[in-house]
Amino acid sequence: MFGLVFSRRFSMAHRLTAGLSEKCALPHGHNETVTVRLTATQPQRLDGAANMVEPFERAKARWHGWIDDAVDHAFQVNAADPLLGWFRQHEPTRAARLLVTPGDPTTEMLACLMMTKISAFLAADGGVLRCASIRIEETPTNSVTFDGDPAAFLPEGLPADAWWHRADASINDLGAAA
Template identity: 25%
Template sequence: MITGLYKEVQFDASHRLLHYKGKCANLHGHRWKAEVWMEGEPDEKTGILIDYNTIKEIVCRFDHQIILNEADPMIACINKYQQVIVTPGEPTSELLAVLIKNDLQEYCRAQNLSAKVVKVRIWESPNCYAEVAGSTLPSRACG
């Protein structure tokens, strides 16, 4: 029987948009919220589709981190003092949604789980989010 699940995880992280013309080009932080929807066949023995703590661990690799575009010259300076998460492009909410979706899906493949990521939504403020669903491109909403 196909089962669906939902997990919400909040994390704090800083980023900047290197190629953005505006205040988001400055290093700044957010209280991000990730929402994850998954579905599949639960394990026959445990009855679990995927451990909620696994979802939290995958999302929380970003917690209390600085996230920068791989082309950002700030990486060399900050790396002297702390680890930087480097992304293949601008560290937008759209890209974080894709990265988290891909990380979760890779975990499920590696663990031979039937779970599939249905949707990942990343909130970077209380009224703005980006989401990626299935194999679609990310979408954005602000209210």
Template identity: 30%
Template structure:
């Protein structure tokens, strides 16, 4: 059966925007919130579209982490003390939305079922978020 589900996950992480000139150029932290709407066909045997815990795991890999552009000169220095999640560009809420969406969809691609992240919102603060929809590809 075709179905749509929703999951909300929050995490705490720091980042900085290497190519931005303003406050966000400095390393700082956020309480991020991610909202995800997924559509597709449920598994014939389990009647489950996507395991909620797998969505949570895809997001929680960022929890209590430092997220930096892979080209950021701070990366090697910080890695002497703490792991760094490196992104292909500045780790904005827009980019994190893409990365989380791709992680979830690629995890289910081998199943052969058409599972799509229809909408994903990544909240950087209580008053601002980036939203991607399936049509944005």
């Protein structure tokens, strides 16, 4: 089966507060690369004319726009992080640039949330493609890959209408909770 594979690089900052890495409890950043592999939901033979599953430009347009405009240079924070409240109180206009995750914003969590988000984009674009796998390179030597159903790995009890389920440019739900 054919797979369409493309990557996007972005800068980010985060901090991990659950206590498993004291070094990562302080805000710090990474230049990351996310690579997705898309496959056809209904694979077919090449047609002898255009001979493609889907034009790359169409397949990646919404995803790249979201990475470039919403995810790049966002600060990834745990929904329970006290910094979230500080931003909402002291810098509410910057709160829109917070990518809020259920639990620590680890690369594993980001992979599940991003795979869910691109799946929402693909469904909204007609469902011709599906995300078969995602890879996030956190550093040149550390990556997380994921394939499967993100819902089976995300914490239980999360809202079905959270930002990662919607085919919009959101990276948090702070506007709804304000």
